Amino acid sequence: MNRLYGRNFAWLDSSAxxxxxxxxCSSRVDDKWTRxxxxxxxxxxxxxxxxxxxxxxxxxxxxxxxxxKARGKVAIGxxxxxxxxxxxxxxxxxxxxxxxxxxxxxxxEYVENKPANADPNIDYPLIPKPLLxxxxxxxxxxxxxxxxTEQGPNSFRLQLEE
Numbered sequence: 001m002n003r004l005y006g007r008n009f010a011w012l013d014s015s016a017x018x019x020x021x022x023x024x025c026s027s028r029v030d031d032k033w034t035r036x037x038x039x040x041x042x043x044x045x046x047x048x049x050x051x052x053x054x055x056x057x058x059x060x061x062x063x064x065x066x067x068x069k070a071r072g073k074v075a076i077g078x079x080x081x082x083x084x085x086x087x088x089x090x091x092x093x094x095x096x097x098x099x100x101x102x103x104x105x106x107x108x109e110y111v112e113n114k115p116a117n118a119d120p121n122i123d124y125p126l127i128p129k130p131l132l133x134x135x136x137x138x139x140x141x142x143x144x145x146x147x148x149t150e151q152g153p154n155s156f157r158l159q160l161e162e
Contacts, residue, residue, distance in 0.1 A: 038070040040095030045156035053083025057107040065099030103144035
């Protein structure tokens with residue numbers, strides 16, 4: 001009798017856990033603070049440098065909107081092997097706020113920073129080495145812009161030059 005009772009509880013516990021996980025995964029955050037955020041709209045694109053798609057780059061769009069709630073919001077995305085990206089502004093919602101944006105694009109390789117007579121007991125930090133022209137790492141100097149609209153399609157080709 002005790003064995004049967006124990007098994008039933010194990011089944012009940014695992015069923016409840018599955019239901020709780022399913023409920024948590026299927027719902028979006030909808031609280032007062034989330035509703036106060038400016039809405040975001042899907043935004044995608046491709047990064048091209050030296051006539052090739054750039055894989056492994058970070059793309060950021062900084063809102064220049066006249067709307068005080070949207071101004072300064074940053075959407076971020078990462079390029080895939082084909083140079084394509086999708087940005088998100090909030091953890092749980094994809095897209096960028098509507099309006100004009102300044103754009104930055106960065107890609108780094110991390111190289112060792114060990115001196116010739118390095119102490120083997122010290123972990124020396126890696127140094128980021130930029131793989132794209134420096135001007136693209138800053139919103140103010142990149143010269144890249146994008147305008148996100150509510151209607152879309154909000155697909156951007158970011159052509160990087162030397």
